[in-house]
Amino acid sequence: MYPNEKLSEEKVFKDPVHRYVHVRDKVIWDLIGTKEFQRLRRIKQLGTTYLTFHGAEHSRFNHSLGVYEIVRRIVDDVFAGRADWDENERLLCLCAALLHDLGHGPFSHSFEKVFHLDHEQFTRAIILGDTEVNAVLRRVSLDFPKKVAEVIAKTYENKLVVSLISSQIDADRMDYLLRDAYYTGVSYGHFDMERILRVMRPREEQVVIKRSGMHAVEDYIMSRYQMYWQVYFHPVTRSAEVILTKILHRAKHLYLTGYTFQTPPVHFQSLFHGHAQLEDYLKLDEAVTLFYFQQWQEERDAILSDLCRRFMNRNLFKYVEFQPTNEEMKKLMELTTLFKKAGIDPDYYLVVDSSSDLPYDFYRPGEEEERLPIYLLMPSGELRELSRESTIVDAISGKRRTDHKLYFPQDFLDDLSTKRNVKKKIKQLLYE
């Protein structure tokens, strides 16, 4: 029977984070071989972060295998034989772990923001549509693709299964923290995953952690906190994101207003029209996107070519801290007017970027039924929310730090050959 079919010999992928990723199930091996899964090799896990941390070239393919491996270890080595764990859900967990990021596109975050896309809808469309992935899943059973899609969408009836892939201490987060720390080369981000896996216990609604493992979880929460501020919210990476977003806005604007491109945006057309088709979406990866950016450096439109040159050559915007108080807002209005006077379009060259514009989240204790928190399993059998036991977690999940920055092209302002006085005034306002 296909669902239980094992490979004659176990396959292993060498992995710098987990040492080895082990594959024994034929279904998993077949899924890895599909073209939709192979496409993930051409999508970087951390988008524009490689412009800040040059090692961050790892892909969603690496990460997906990593999430699969963590879930495999949990279900095979920790959960097997325990009460509350249904062995029949094993393959579903493995497939959902492997495929959870399948719908990510190139530089996902910027694309989603500009074109109002949702990668999770594409994940669902790939799993349920006429694709190689769907063909593999259907061989398990006709309703298996739907189940996998439901687990990833967090709408599957077995909440324990969902929580392995998506909760505040899930395989997805554990892999990306360790992997991103490894590839960026930063020293924070490391925690004792083996220990956490050993103290995980299945419960009806979610995975819980034995009280004795609290310190390992504290370390995980601290890693998460530090990675957010040191890597994910890095101001230089955000500058690259800002430019990328503006390239997409500009290209869309030009396309919709009838501009004649030297390199027409063939692969972007359905996105520009607001009805992205799966077939088109799957053709769009980071290699294709960067090809356009490379070509558009030569476009006649001064804004598009400049933004593309900035992105390709890492000539990014500079920034100053910005608190959107009413006083600062008045200053921003004044800056907008001065940018126009200086001949620098503020729609593309004066940008406020906020921490809420970024996709990563912090640990939340889940007060008032927001999201399920991490629960510790006390020796008495009682469950207690993590921040009520841990003073460290309580301290960092209280009032949260938020952040806004104002980005602009310093080199334009330094060029005093034109509009000298206006530019001087702008710099004065920015740095006062």
Place this chain on the structure above:
Amino acid sequence: MLFEHAKMLKALAAVGEIVGRKKLQKMIYIAKKMNFPFYEKFDFHFYGPYSEELTLRIEELCNVGFVQEMREKKGGYYQYRYALTEAGEQFLTHYNLDMPDLDVCLRSLNEQSARFLELVSTILYFEDLSKDEVKEKVFTLKSKQRYTEEEIEEAYRYIEQLREQAYIKS
């Protein structure tokens, strides 16, 4: 720039005060589903559609003093009340946001209970499914809330009413 923040303030200005984080989340989600221009990304969590982006945005607005968050103990947990501050009102004057239809929609939503809005938002989340499938989802995913057939029917009627309002006014 900061346009999405301004829209959130506008929403609070329309209703005066929103009691409860869950209620706030569900109100914005439902308004988004009624085609009002909110772009926060929502996905399904244990208590229905939830947006981390929205949570962060509200935190930012609280941190700069445009929104006042009041925390009060209620039973075993804390409840939060959100209201626009004077500084927030002043910030809004920088934006030309005239959305009378949104005001009507949000006021109506704010009159409903958080429990009912959780049901409405869950139904909207699964609106691509048939009514029977939606009911099954509600009964399995929301088993602890013990929603009744009548409540589900009432939620469908309410959604219809919201859609008519949005349609008539647009």
